[in-house]
Amino acid sequence: MSEITTEQVAHLANLARIALTTEEIEKLTGELGVIIDSIATVSEVATPDVPATSHPIPMSNVFREDVVGATLTTEQAIAGAPEHDGSRFRVSAILGEEQ
Amino acid sequence: MSAGDVIRLSAAQLAEKLTAGELSSVEATQAYLDRIEAVEPRVNSYLHISKDALDTAAKVDSDRAAGEKLGPLAGVPIAIKDVLCTQDMPTTAGSRILEGWVPPYDATVVARLRRARLVPLGKTNMDEFAMGSSTEHSAYGPTRNPWDLDRIPGGSGGGSAAAIAAFQAPLALGSDTGGSIRQPGAVTGTVGMKPTYGGVSRYGAIALASSLDQVGPVTRTVLDAALLHDVIGGHDPRDSTSIPDAWPSFADAARRGAASGSLDGVRVGVVKELGGDGFQQGVSERFAQALEVMEKAGAQIVEVSAPHFTYAIAAYYLILPAEASSNLAKFDSVRFGMRVTPPGGGTVEDVMAATRELGFGPEVKRRVILGTYALSAGYYDAYYGSAQKVRTLIQRDFASAFEQADVLVSPAAPTTAFKLGEKLEDPLAMYLNDVTTIPANLAGVPGMSIPMGLAPEDGLPTGLQLMAPARADARLYEVGATVEALLEQSWGHSILSKVPALVGGDN
């Protein structure tokens, strides 16, 4: 059984910006434990000599010409926004500072 | 021709009648809209019905009458999985967090449909953000399997598959990250194709796992899938992972396959690891019969081993949540979608967290937390890093299997459709539904699911999966169309002709 704790799940929820309830955290702690035990098997065959594959079809150097294309209008940009000032997106006060 | 007959035509047949002027696009579109209205309350395969379908159809008819040269599927209606951005219809990916969101742009595949003059009917239901194998994780209620309304239609693209099986559309688009086109195909008796990764543009497809997602056709026949693939496929400079190669005509390949009736010299590899224990008996029986039919038609059946496929689900449930946890970070209530302000206000951090708490369903939260864990400091190498290595091993297994076989086959799903609610509380059991489809996504190779007959024990559809090497999509259409024809000959009918009536007197 993996050692997932409720503290760990609470920390992950914070990293993932989801305000999980205490019950959710408890339920998830149990579920994640089971899931992680079963997926941890990948390490059985992932030996150091095996290279990682992040793209199923290997390609490289896919570039775009530096040519300006169509842009969204400000109206289109903010059309789906929960709150805006007519041209900018509005958010509540920010606690933390930029990274 | 009665409306009931119109909706039972394959897309290819319908297209022929439209071209010949025997039927108008408006008539066909109206027949589908009527059908949707009649059965939708019971099936729930659509999240949104287009208000413009008849106008779009009328424009195709008038352009055709004016002698304009139109593409082969012009005027044919189509249903679009709600994971694809549409400028004229809401796009929610089955999530509460995007309720009512209308994107300011069309996905490339949608733009191509429109350019080819297909007629969008609406958006189909799906598991939230394509996370699921039953469409029960939709925020807008589950879709029901037309074969048995108490059962799941598969997922995540259950809406598209059910719409096809319930004759609510002749064609549909799906997306397949770990089987979301093929597994619903199997359990609804329809055809589903996951193209080679990079064969169809992902631009405008709301990302689940970027390195696994592919958009593809959901249809009633292999030829229909090929015709649709010809429309949506090909290089898109807006998707860096899009393959720049030219592709052959898939419709030609399918017609060639259907006409030949023979599998002479085709080496068909049966993947040892994708069968046996854990597979429903009727599925295994149907699979064995399909192999017999293929062998009789000249195929050389070989058993191949892909030892690392055993690790595919584990690798998949690391890679998918990891990529998804990052892809879904953009749903933060700032630029689009819902916003939940906690009681008494709060900082932007509180607002984001409250929005994501209420906006995401339990399966999405489960996978986002799992993915956050897999990527976090100290765990990356053991989990995500190892999973990417397993991917290499699975690709190697495919490479050696394809030295021995031209196509690989397996059941497309281990069971027939299960009952709604049966696996909802057991995530691991739910994850096992994709055991046969996941390897193709991890390796990027194309996979197709075609009807394999009804399981004797429950009378429900089963699916045959065919896989080919990367870029050999045409081979799947050719072989798939042959096998489809051979199987239908052996049954004496198509599978979908056996779908039970959903409304009185209509079937």
Added chain:
Amino acid sequence: MAKPELMDFDKAIELFEPVLGFEVHVELSTKTKMFSDAPNPANDDGHGAEPNTLITPVDLGLPGSLPVVNGQAVRYSISLGLALGCSIAPSSRFARKNYFYPDLAKNYQISQYDEPIAFEGSVEVELEDGRLVQVPIERAHMEEDAGKLTHVGGATGRIQGAEYSLVDYNRAGVPLVEIVTKPIFGAEADAPQLAKAYVSTIRDIVRALGISDARMERGNLRCDANVSLRPRGQEKLGTRTETKNVNSLRSVERAVRYEIQRQAAILAAGGTIIQETRHWHEDTGRTSPGRPKSDADDYRYFPEPDLLPVEPSLDLIEELRAALPESPALMRRRLKTDWGFSDVDFQAIVNAGLLVEVSETVAAGAAPQAARKWWMGELSRTANERGVDASTLATPQQVAELVALVDAGTLTDRLARQVLEGVIAGEGSPEEIVEARGLAVVSDDGALIAAIDEALAAQPDVLAKIRDGKVQAAGAVIGAVMKAMRGSADAARVRELILERAQQ
């Protein structure tokens, strides 16, 4: 906030060895953004655009949108890497840096992590006394900029106390190269000036390459300065702070000096330094604590699945290497010879961080002496008064235009100073200001002759003296004429006209 204790700088250096490190972000001036074809606000075309007008679905992080790499940005990055003496990676990758922040549309930044495009280089930096220092470069990597937040409500527009914030994503996706140094040892008491000289050199390099406007006041070039101290004789590095928001050459120098003095006072009093980001405040000349480093800094980097590896061919690398402009050090040597300045005059320009300005002014047509005069005189004086960099006050093109107007006799020196005031105040180009303020030299000899006649009438003996060969007597009349014309006359022309009258 109580004013922190500072140790005398010389004392601090006596007790502690400062170790520096810099992260400099350079905004590339490509036509389009790093991953989208939206216009780039980091060049003059896009600068100052209305909020949320330079955006595509990609820059807004709309669901379904996908990034595509700007090939020109890659070429610029390779050129910069080469100019920093770096090796170019045969294969490099993009990665996602995951953190939630409202200016980051996708809530991850596409950056590079374990496989940057350029690594292991060195930059030669010249100190004020002409000594050369090699600054070791660890890496230079490509990434995208974030959008811009405006904090509303509260006292000062700062984040603390604001009621809400507004987000403009125009800057989101601007191509950046982040240049990271290795720890820099041995700067000792020169640490503050080395900091300034390093950033100034980076600015010179990217300007010479033509890959960035490099205007610090616009944020085209941004410096994070890392400072740590270790007691003399100690092997282990001290805890470092990372000071952000250092957006002028002057501030870089001051911020490093301040951090050395602040940390020294804490350490000497037996305290410990907290590993944190600190913010530089131009107005108070102090740094204030920001976010402590924590496990919230778990960025969960992983290879960007939407993008493919960048694998530049050797041919491309050699082509870009061959096209590199001369290094700043070489350029300095060449310019000094070309301009014929004394060591003192030339070094003063370098130390003022104005070499690029002067050389661009010369390139725009001004004589070197004239270019030097304006940059080192009027502009530097004003910059000092205002506590900004002189480069923020005027462009080399404007100064060259001013010099041309003086050369053409349209402006006297005195008028030119007034025009320059107008330029600094943002009233337009020198020609526009001459026009708008009516400052041109009166070239109509008629008006001058009238004024001269009046002055001669008031001083009847002057003509006689000039005719006797006492030419300097003209001075008194010239003064009177200039006064009457309120300075808008060319003194040399006045003198000529007086001498002409004397011949008659």
